[in-house]
Amino acid sequence: MSDHVLSLNHVDIYQQENLILKDVNLSIKKGEFVYLIGKTGSGKSSLMKTLYGDIPLKKGEGTIVEHNLSTLKERDIPYLRRKLGVVFQDFKLLTDRTIKDNLKFVLKATGWKKKAEMEEKIDQVLDKVGMKTTGFKYPHELSGGEQQRIAIARALLNDPELIIADEPTGNLDPQTSVEIMEVLQQINKNGNTILMATHDYALLLKYPSKTLKCDGGEVFEVVQKTL
Numbered sequence: 001m002s003d004h005v006l007s008l009n010h011v012d013i014y015q016q017e018n019l020i021l022k023d024v025n026l027s028i029k030k031g032e033f034v035y036l037i038g039k040t041g042s043g044k045s046s047l048m049k050t051l052y053g054d055i056p057l058k059k060g061e062g063t064i065v066e067h068n069l070s071t072l073k074e075r076d077i078p079y080l081r082r083k084l085g086v087v088f089q090d091f092k093l094l095t096d097r098t099i100k101d102n103l104k105f106v107l108k109a110t111g112w113k114k115k116a117e118m119e120e121k122i123d124q125v126l127d128k129v130g131m132k133t134t135g136f137k138y139p140h141e142l143s144g145g146e147q148q149r150i151a152i153a154r155a156l157l158n159d160p161e162l163i164i165a166d167e168p169t170g171n172l173d174p175q176t177s178v179e180i181m182e183v184l185q186q187i188n189k190n191g192n193t194i195l196m197a198t199h200d201y202a203l204l205l206k207y208p209s210k211t212l213k214c215d216g217g218e219v220f221e222v223v224q225k226t227l
């Protein structure tokens with residue numbers, strides 16, 4: 001079996017009819033932590049949306065967690081998403097229910113049935129993000145950083161083969177961003193593969209790792225000193 005969780009070969013990324021990124025070639029191996037950088041509008045979100053099936057792949061070859069993106073059907077998307085953990089800038093928690101119920105909602109939607117197993121899994125992911133005692137709270141009772149920790153816990157529920165984080169620190173102050181980064185680093189050390197879009201250069205310098213850049217309609221790898 002391949003040790004790659006993602007590979008794109010000669011892929012073009014579109015928004016509607018507009019070509020956003022041309023001839024994208026990249027791969028991510030199991031266990032890697034990869035940054036995706038680039039200025040606003042350079043195509044980071046478009047690339048990520050293509051990876052989780054929100055934008056269809058029209059040209060080129062793409063494989064992600066054993067799914068072929070070129071032949072991906074609407075009905076395959078829930079199965080693809082189950083193997084991915086997606087984290088957004090704006091957390092996207094359900095505001096009308098507690099943290100535990102947010103997590104339970106995802107488990108039920110992805111086929112979990114046994115109450116005790118769900119409880120155990122929820123405790124486990126909350127523990128991983130340092131939020132074990134907050135399960136009974138509502139999202140609005142938590143700070144932005146705490147809400148993002150919960151969103152990361154939610155992404156971990158189905159033991160994803162790849163975590164896709166689109167600007168996870170974009171709404172957070174610098175100190176809280178570092179705390180969220182520490183959580184992501186810890187998760188990566190425990191074996192999770194992570195692709196993270198950011199334009200926070202301070203984080204890149206503090207936590208150097210493989211970096212891909214979107215610029216001028218292309219994606220290429222950069223080394224730290226030429227960022």
Ligand SMILES: Nc1ncnc2c1ncn2[C@@H]1O[C@H](COP(=O)(O)OP(=O)(O)OP(=O)(O)O)[C@@H](O)[C@H]1O
Nearest residue numbers: 015016018020038039040041042043044045046047
């Ligand atoms: N739904 C859409 N329909 C058409 N064009 C879009 C859509 N969303 C984004 N675009 C365009 O696609 C290009 C890339 O946007 P994208 O959101 O991928 O960039 P980004 O690098 O993620 O930016 P940011 O850092 O601001 O999130 C931009 O020119 C944008 O205007």
